Amino acid sequence: MTAAPIEAVDAREILDNRLEPTLRVTVETPGGIGRADVPCGRSRGDHEAHDLRDGDDRYRGRGVRHAASNVEERIAPELLGRDATEQRTIDACLVDLDGTPTKTELGGNAITGVSLAVLRAGAAATGLPLYRYVGGADAHVLPLPFFDLIEGGELAGGDLPFQEHQVVPVGADSVSEAVRMTAEVYYELGDILAAEYGEASLNVGAEGGYNPLGIDDPREAFDLELRAVETCGYEGEFALAADVAASHFYDPETETYALLGESMTRADLVGFYEELVDTYPIVSLEDPLDQHDFAGVADLTDRLDVQIVGDDLFATTPDRLRRGVDRGAANALLWKVNQVGTVTEAVEAARTATRNGYAVQVSERSGQTPDTWLADLAVGLDAGQIKTGVTRGERTEQYNRLLAIEADLGDAATFGPPGETLGR
Ligand code: PGA
Ligand code: ZN
Helix, strand or coil: CCCCECCEEEEEEEECCCCCEEEEEEEEECCEEEEEECCECCCCCCCCCCCCCCCCCHHHHCCCHHHHHHHHHHHHHHHCCCECCCHHHHHHHHHHHHCCCCCCCCCHHHHHHHHHHHHHHHHHHHCCCHHHHHHCCCCCEECEEEEEEEECHHHCCCCCCCCEEEEECCCCCCHHHHHHHHHHHHHHHHHHHHHHHCHHHHCECCCCCECCCCCCCHHHHHHHHHHHHHHCCCCCCCEEEEECCHHHHEECCCCEEEECCEEECHHHHHHHHHHHHHHCCEEEEECCCCCCCHHHHHHHHHHCCCEEEECCCCCCCHHHHHHHHHHCCCCEEEECHHHHCCHHHHHHHHHHHHHCCCEEEEECCCECCCCCHHHHHHHHCCCEEEECCCCCHHHHHHHHHHHHHHHHHHHHCEECCCCCHHHC
């Protein structure tokens, strides 16, 4: 018996937080409707699924009408009558139908939208909240958030080379406490920045973190964050972390990194990280080296006793992650479903990570909407970690959803990754 036969699949062009087009896909079954908005990165890796754009006059070529018509004219006929709860079968069908390694035929954005909308329709048909549909009866772990309080790199207009300077409320006992404590630190940091760097520093970057002007040294950003933490009386309750996104200041010709006015070799940069980790309470570094440098990341993972997260390095792709596991490159996976394109492949990447002792950090994209499937998937996957920016509605809605799940779970909820990881 087909529990939730798909009766209709449609896609429309909507706008994301950057006023750029993206897709909203709707899947209808007699048991309920599933709808999902597709995120899109700015600081994209080389190995991600293809983001199909129209390339015509509209929206400077960023329209997604082709992707929408691929959903309605090429994908929908294949899915009608299939059971929306058969996620694996449907995702396999999407992969086959596309037939290319990075989903260039139908568009990674088209496929991601359908895959997520099918997931939502399956949840609706079974009457379960999304986190429970994905995580089962035992789903109960609320993720520890990494808050990008100071932005740089591709996501901001200032001179900081690292993309995200994160604070991690490792001393919090719950996600609601983590959010409250960090909000207080955020307000305090705003006061410090306004007083010392001018009000313009309160402008925020793509993920809603501050964008201070006149700073080009990540250590200064970390110092400011630690001052705000101390002023709030939270010394020792917060650790620090960074998404370096090092590919953006790497020159493959000279094999050097442009940092702090110098051309650094890989060895120089590794030395800089060793000093950073010795000086600051840093627990996690994301994409610390160029996204193709598995050997370098393996060496760094070996040298530093912190979490090393692969974002552009792995692109949430099971094959690339296995390559990393074989070489000992990184010890955590950044999990972005649209990097690979289907829920099934992304879940396989997360399972591969966990089976090999790698942590999983569920992540937003710089372009997204207030749709909150991300928060549910973080709980459903038992990831234990999330990064989803700071301010702006498309970020705060993820926190609001986590707070609702926490309330829903009541006493059953636990918080953060297991054991003493990340200095907790
Ligand atoms: P993106 O950036 O969403 O623009 O790719 C976020 C990140 O690099 O983690
Ligand atoms: Zn990243």
